[in-house]
Amino acid sequence: MSAESALAGGPRSKDTGPPAVRLSGVHKHFGQVHAVRGIDLEVPSGQIVAVLGPNGAGKTTTIDMILGLSQPSQGEISVYGMEPQQAIAKGLVSAVMQTGGLLKDLTVAETARYMASLFTHSRPVAEVLERAGIEGIGDRKVGKCSGGEQQRLRFALALLSDPELLILDEPTTGMDVEGRRDFWAAIRQDAAQGRTVLFATHYLEEADAYAERIVLVRHGEVVADGTAAQIKALASGRIVRATLPAADADKLRAIPGVERVEINANTVLVHSSDSDAVARYLLNNTPARDVEITAQGLEEAFIALTGDAGADRGDREVQPKVAS
Numbered sequence: 001m002s003a004e005s006a007l008a009g010g011p012r013s014k015d016t017g018p019p020a021v022r023l024s025g026v027h028k029h030f031g032q033v034h035a036v037r038g039i040d041l042e043v044p045s046g047q048i049v050a051v052l053g054p055n056g057a058g059k060t061t062t063i064d065m066i067l068g069l070s071q072p073s074q075g076e077i078s079v080y081g082m083e084p085q086q087a088i089a090k091g092l093v094s095a096v097m098q099t100g101g102l103l104k105d106l107t108v109a110e111t112a113r114y115m116a117s118l119f120t121h122s123r124p125v126a127e128v129l130e131r132a133g134i135e136g137i138g139d140r141k142v143g144k145c146s147g148g149e150q151q152r153l154r155f156a157l158a159l160l161s162d163p164e165l166l167i168l169d170e171p172t173t174g175m176d177v178e179g180r181r182d183f184w185a186a187i188r189q190d191a192a193q194g195r196t197v198l199f200a201t202h203y204l205e206e207a208d209a210y211a212e213r214i215v216l217v218r219h220g221e222v223v224a225d226g227t228a229a230q231i232k233a234l235a236s237g238r239i240v241r242a243t244l245p246a247a248d249a250d251k252l253r254a255i256p257g258v259e260r261v262e263i264n265a266n267t268v269l270v271h272s273s274d275s276d277a278v279a280r281y282l283l284n285n286t287p288a289r290d291v292e293i294t295a296q297g298l299e300e301a302f303i304a305l306t307g308d309a310g311a312d313r314g315d316r317e318v319q320p321k322v323a324s
């Protein structure tokens with residue numbers, strides 16, 4: 001089953017009420033810093049959405065406003081048609097943040113029981129631990145849990161109120177590949193029931209693998225919004241690779257549609273919106289061999305759309321970027 005079909009749908013997604021999240025013309029200033037610059041966004045109920053962007057793009061600032069932790073300087077935010085605080089007070093929203101909030105000397109199960117006791121209506125502790133895939137470590141002290149297990153515990157706690165909307169702010173930062181995979185497996189299984197999930201990430205791989213929709217932000221603005229395939233298509237060109245000793249970069253750049261030429265020893269890489277023209281030129285006018293045409297991936301789209309040279313394949317962080 002594809003990530004999309006595993007994540008989409010479910011009983012909750014049939015809701016026809018107000019969208020889970022709506023942002024209209026939202027700006028946020030911190031003194032001189034214009035962190036969010038006019039974001040419009042609507043997340044329908046039941047959708048799994050990644051807010052993807054490099055460091056400093058404004059993801060956390062936006063999530064904090066959706067959670068009612070801070071107010072927009074301008075614009076409006078509603079959650080299920082209500083003020084964010086009102087939706088949270090009704091138990092419609094839970095969040096999994098990166099750090100904090102856990103007592104190291106309690107066990108996993110004690111932590112969940114303690115939190116459950118704070119809710120008037122709570123899902124059974126055993127059920128949320130199972131959903132988070134940590135039912136086998138209920139007796140383990142939180143301080144002895146790995147970073148990934150602690151995040152799955154935070155996820156379990158977030159499920160106690162059985163929220164309609166789950167918000168996760170870079171939930172897997174610092175986890176190893178296996179921890180990340182287990183964490184997302186748990187989220188994905190849960191989301192198949194139709195819960196709405198909005199997560200911020202700067203891991204392209206996570207957005208590609210787990211979101212139905214990617215909202216790409218850069219410098220506080222949405223620069224692309226769609227499925228991973230649609231975002232890849234925005235940076236629509238293809239790459240033509242060939243073996244060509246003594247390639248003439250200027251001649252290659254002069255072919256219509258060529259955006260970028262890279263020459264590495266005997267290999268040329270030509271990024272172009274008209275790959276056929278490049279291939280024709282290479283085969284008819286040069287001694288090029290091993291000509292290959294490939295579609296650009298999400299990483300190229302990310303670089304093209306966010307202007308960041310240091311995009312990440314999933315196990316490295318993108319370089320910090322300060323909004324200008």
Ligand SMILES: Nc1ncnc2c1ncn2[C@@H]1O[C@H](COP(=O)(O)OP(=O)(O)OP(=O)(O)O)[C@@H](O)[C@H]1O
Nearest residue numbers: 030033035054055056057058059060061062322323
């Ligand atoms: N409380 C604050 N005071 C001043 N500037 C802030 C504050 N919070 C965020 N900023 C600035 O706003 C911009 C957006 O920051 P934000 O944390 O929302 O980005 P982000 O996309 O979540 O980045 P990261 O991936 O690093 O968490 C940055 O330039 C940041 O330095």
